Amino acid sequence: MAGIRDRVAIIGVGCTKFGELWEKDQEDLLVEATHEAMEDAGVSPQDIDAIWVSAYYDFTGQSGGTATEPLALFGKPATRVENFCASGMDAFRNACFAVASGVYDIVLVCGVEKLLDQGSRGLPIQPQHPSFIGASAPGIFALAASRAFYEWGWTKEDLARVAVKNHRNGAAHPKAHFRRPVTLEDVLNAPMIAWPLGRLDCCAVSDGAAAVIVTRPEIAKTTRHKDDYILVKANALAVESIQPYYRSGYNWLGFPATRAAAKMAYEEAGIRDPQEEIDFAEVHDCFTSTELFNIGDLGLVDDPKDAPRFVADGLADIEGKVPINPSGGLKCFGHPIGATGCRMIYEVTKQLQGRADGLQVRNPRVGLAHNLGGPGAVASVTILARRD
């Protein structure tokens, strides 16, 4: 198997402001993000050969039309992809295959979600799934977090430091939903949602959209970003059981799908030592505890139980060894499901190009994006890099 390595290039990215966007509908957000990406790439709608789109909760017409209709891009191929909370990054992955196969030249990927319009609707989920019997997302993730408290000695303070770090980053990002720093005391004193997860340990319900334009490197060399297009080094997906907590052998500590996807991605990208070779990462911090698990599952620490120390020692800070969620992450952007994976690709691309909207990581060469869904059932790991 050949891997996608170096055969796909990102030449444009776009992203709306995330937040409670009551005055805009899904179509507005999709148009805004995709046109920003096309403008960034210097391509027009007519240049787009094909489209991949994700929009998890929009049950009114599941087809590529979710993108083509608001964009009035008729007669072209357009596919809608679904993979729980990792739908956005899987749309990107499928688009990369089509580009790498040589079938299309310029492809648009976009993800959108008007999550606030969903009210209190739960995740659509199989009857075998714990959510089906009433467990909420915080409730399920809290089971894993409390297991780490018991097995590994993690504390509420360990979790809170993730929120403090991510809010410090997000406060500087003009497109973030929440742009205010929080203190350790704020997080520790926030109302409890599902022990040990307080309100500031949880990501919010937000609306948003993001978009990416991909092509092959030889075409990228002829575009506006000819000097700073970004290469896709790896693009891995792993689907574990939708009922991870029911599978025998599951120890409740971290997410096997992330570990499987990371292993594939590192092999594909030729990365032997992620701690040294990954310069920064946008990871799926739907809860502060999830970010700590991700740091372990992605191999950014030797022993997963030491992830809290990695954060406490400042290694995940914007000036640290491997900045984690320089954008502020889901903690500050919320998690409009279809959009999140594309928003991460947007952020990693702009960081690598040295034009981050918020805090800029210092001279990064290789960035990782990690999108988790299910919970824990689906994980995407994408590795992007500068050309030089």
Place this chain on the structure above:
Amino acid sequence: MAGIRDRVAIIGVGCTKFGELWEKDQEDLLVEATHEAMEDAGVSPQDIDAIWVSAYYDFTGQSGGTATEPLALFGKPATRVENFCASGMDAFRNACFAVASGVYDIVLVCGVEKLLDQGSRGLPIQPQHPSFIGASAPGIFALAASRAFYEWGWTKEDLARVAVKNHRNGAAHPKAHFRRPVTLEDVLNAPMIAWPLGRLDCCAVSDGAAAVIVTRPEIAKTTRHKDDYILVKANALAVESIQPYYRSGYNWLGFPATRAAAKMAYEEAGIRDPQEEIDFAEVHDCFTSTELFNIGDLGLVDDPKDAPRFVADGLADIEGKVPINPSGGLKCFGHPIGATGCRMIYEVTKQLQGRADGLQVRNPRVGLAHNLGGPGAVASVTILARRD
């Protein structure tokens, strides 16, 4: 753009019996079809590198887990694709890109639907769509049919001949839902659903699943079907407006998405004269009138209004110039949405290999599969061929 031509091979296919399968659930059907395909290919579940799945109406957990969970194929990449009634063929298309890109060697595509379990639930559809204000699928397709009656002089008999032909074919197919011939009088005297479409002009509500194993030709040469693997010549998708009837300039005669996808597919396959080069076709006959429109939209007649004569003259019969729906089509299999596109690939593959379950087309070399959704908003056209 390179096209997929000759870079992807089909090495195994599987299909359940279609029908009112109350005693089986979605998971049972998926397992049955995929294991038949793997057995046909001579591969085991562990040989599968990645999976694409379609299941349109299953809203309980939209992810690749729809396939990996019942198959217990954990830790692998799996993507769920949505494209209205063409979801199954678009899952196949995305899998072909991944194989052509060289990223995976052996890929499983599967589609499934327990349509009977949906009761009277309508198609999930955007508020702009005519269905949203109460129009049923027969009601919408009847508008186009009656337009052809008015503009082109089509008659109820013209439509009925399609049903008679397809039921003659389906009666011989052991996997069809309906296995009985019908007469012209049966069709003309059937209860009216939406004029001019009577009950025997409409496809039924059925359950079913189908699966396909794809790989690259160099690998196909080492498999059980090394002497008769099937090549993918083209694999096109076009998305038109979800509200075709509202777009100015739409004349209600045929489906622009089919014409756009057919144009792309013929270019990709290098087909200049489909009437001479396509040996047979499985087309989306959700209604008898739709099959007539498809014959025109696919360029199998010079003038689309002459499609009824093509059928009346026996040219679409199993022994005719271009047999249409040798399986019996949606008329005899029903239309379990996620499964239909994969079922068509199954049928065209087995016909080309000379091992059709039902009536065998005489020595075909090139076959076409056409999947329509939306209605009329999405069309997939796949062209398959024998190697020799």
